[in-house]
Amino acid sequence: MIRLYNSRTLKIEDFKSIKPGEVNMYVCGPTVYNHAHIGNARPIIVFDTLRRVFEAEGYKVKFVSNYTDVDDKIIKKALEENVSEKDITSRYIKAYEKVREDLNTIKLDAAPKVTETMDQIIEFIDILVKNKNAYEIDGDVYFRVKSIDNYGQISNQNLDELQAGARIEENDKKESPFDFALWKKTADGIKWDSPWGKGRPGWHTECVVMIEDNFHGMIDIHGGGVDLKFPHHENEVAQNMAVHHNHIANYWIHNAMLNLNGGKMSKSLGNISWAQDVIDKLGSSLVRWFMLSVHYRKELNFSDEAIETAKKELDKVLMTLKNAMIKLQLNDYSGDDFDEESYRSFLDQMDDDLNTPNAYTVIYDTIKKLNASLRNKEINFKEVGKYTNSVDKMLKVLGIKYEKVKLNQDDKDLFKSWNDAKGIKDFEKADLFRQKLIERGLL
RNA sequence: GGUUCCUUGGCCAAGUGGUAAGGCAUCAGACUGCAACUCUGUGAUCGCCAGUUCAAAUCUGGCAGGAACCUCCA
Numbered sequence: 001m002i003r004l005y006n007s008r009t010l011k012i013e014d015f016k017s018i019k020p021g022e023v024n025m026y027v028c029g030p031t032v033y034n035h036a037h038i039g040n041a042r043p044i045i046v047f048d049t050l051r052r053v054f055e056a057e058g059y060k061v062k063f064v065s066n067y068t069d070v071d072d073k074i075i076k077k078a079l080e081e082n083v084s085e086k087d088i089t090s091r092y093i094k095a096y097e098k099v100r101e102d103l104n105t106i107k108l109d110a111a112p113k114v115t116e117t118m119d120q121i122i123e124f125i126d127i128l129v130k131n132k133n134a135y136e137i138d139g140d141v142y143f144r145v146k147s148i149d150n151y152g153q154i155s156n157q158n159l160d161e162l163q164a165g166a167r168i169e170e171n172d173k174k175e176s177p178f179d180f181a182l183w184k185k186t187a188d189g190i191k192w193d194s195p196w197g198k199g200r201p202g203w204h205t206e207c208v209v210m211i212e213d214n215f216h217g218m219i220d221i222h223g224g225g226v227d228l229k230f231p232h233h234e235n236e237v238a239q240n241m242a243v244h245h246n247h248i249a250n251y252w253i254h255n256a257m258l259n260l261n262g263g264k265m266s267k268s269l270g271n272i273s274w275a276q277d278v279i280d281k282l283g284s285s286l287v288r289w290f291m292l293s294v295h296y297r298k299e300l301n302f303s304d305e306a307i308e309t310a311k312k313e314l315d316k317v318l319m320t321l322k323n324a325m326i327k328l329q330l331n332d333y334s335g336d337d338f339d340e341e342s343y344r345s346f347l348d349q350m351d352d353d354l355n356t357p358n359a360y361t362v363i364y365d366t367i368k369k370l371n372a373s374l375r376n377k378e379i380n381f382k383e384v385g386k387y388t389n390s391v392d393k394m395l396k397v398l399g400i401k402y403e404k405v406k407l408n409q410d411d412k413d414l415f416k417s418w419n420d421a422k423g424i425k426d427f428e429k430a431d432l433f434r435q436k437l438i439e440r441g442l443l
Numbered sequence: 444g445g446u447u448c449c450u451u452g453g454c455c456a457a458g459u460g461g462u463a464a465g466g467c468a469u470c471a472g473a474c475u476g477c478a479a480c481u482c483u484g485u486g487a488u489c490g491c492c493a494g495u496u497c498a499a500a501u502c503u504g505g506c507a508g509g510a511a512c513c514u515c516c517a
Contacts, residue, residue, distance in 0.1 A: 028517075031515080073515095156447070179514090202515070223517095224517065227516055228515095230447095231513075235514080297448090306455070310466095358465080368482085371482075434479095
């Protein structure tokens, strides 16, 4: 049984899919006006891992995540560079796709774009206007929050308590300060024709429409960063309630933010770390191992020290696997059965609201047993093989990729020569062979 | 002001009613031709105060400190 913390109910709940054996999930994607920073990598990794857990438990998963390719920031950037919006968005979508790929994520089943969903978005807004859930003023269209009676159900916000204009200047054209834009009349940049004149859609409608488009009804899981909970997800639900009379998804999953050296990453502080740079420097496996070393609902601090520790941990795991695989190959053992007990308890931890820190302890535990097994004078290769394959399967669920040693005849001869030299206590010769093995990365 | 959440050994981090997992680091051993790897052992009463309970890190209240969100930042 998979259990997940549902941020709509604020409780850990038993997961029950709408269709038996199938999971439909949607995660809000990025606005593509710039490269992905390391914080953006967290939801990518978390939800990819969640997908892998479902698949490991036998579910068929459909995972959709969008690209917001219409936005003020994109228009601004296009004007600055004197190129088209499309030039900007295709550049960053491409970069984003590379980050996803380099992070060893399973390919999305669909990655819809706003520009390619425009007809449906306009149609959807039109329905809201006709149903009096939205109203037009001077070419802008706003959602009438008071037209539905349970606004705030996702974020537990109460309209009376919300502080209007806490961060943004109030717009006195709107009926209520909490009404949000569905369509904006625009002077600059790319625009589309609509029943309300030329303009572009607001941000909150696209996800609702894309979910409808891709899944044709309620989905199991809707994910994203906690920063999207309010107002974005709240507004998605509001629109969906108005048209489809349901709250879109049964389970709302939000990952916590990532901090850089204890503080927030921001352009004004000039401390942005780009995801691609980090991946290029550390490798995808270390990035994933680090990101999953802390529970996804807890803030995670990205620092040199934390990376250093994560690297030691991962190296230890991979080193042990390497040693085991070499031992197995030197003895021509190639069984593919795995230790079911350890793999099961690993999955149990993953099933428990993606408790990756506890899942890691299962890995450490299995690695310890594997090492102990390798230390025996008389090695039980079947046992070594089982533990090795079990850990290998665990790492697959985490999306950790690593190179598996494959010994050729020369390598095997080298090991034999080394051992023979040691056998006759010719340590000078032995050290020579050892040096060669080290150079080949086999020790 | 509102909402949600966090505070566990030097660092990281699980546990959320029955008397503190794990990792990194430290120190001490073992193994080894030497080294690396590996193995064993090594420390906390859980921000503070009060309450509920046979029993609390875990529930309730208060206090202190911190975080995110409150109209487009994952």
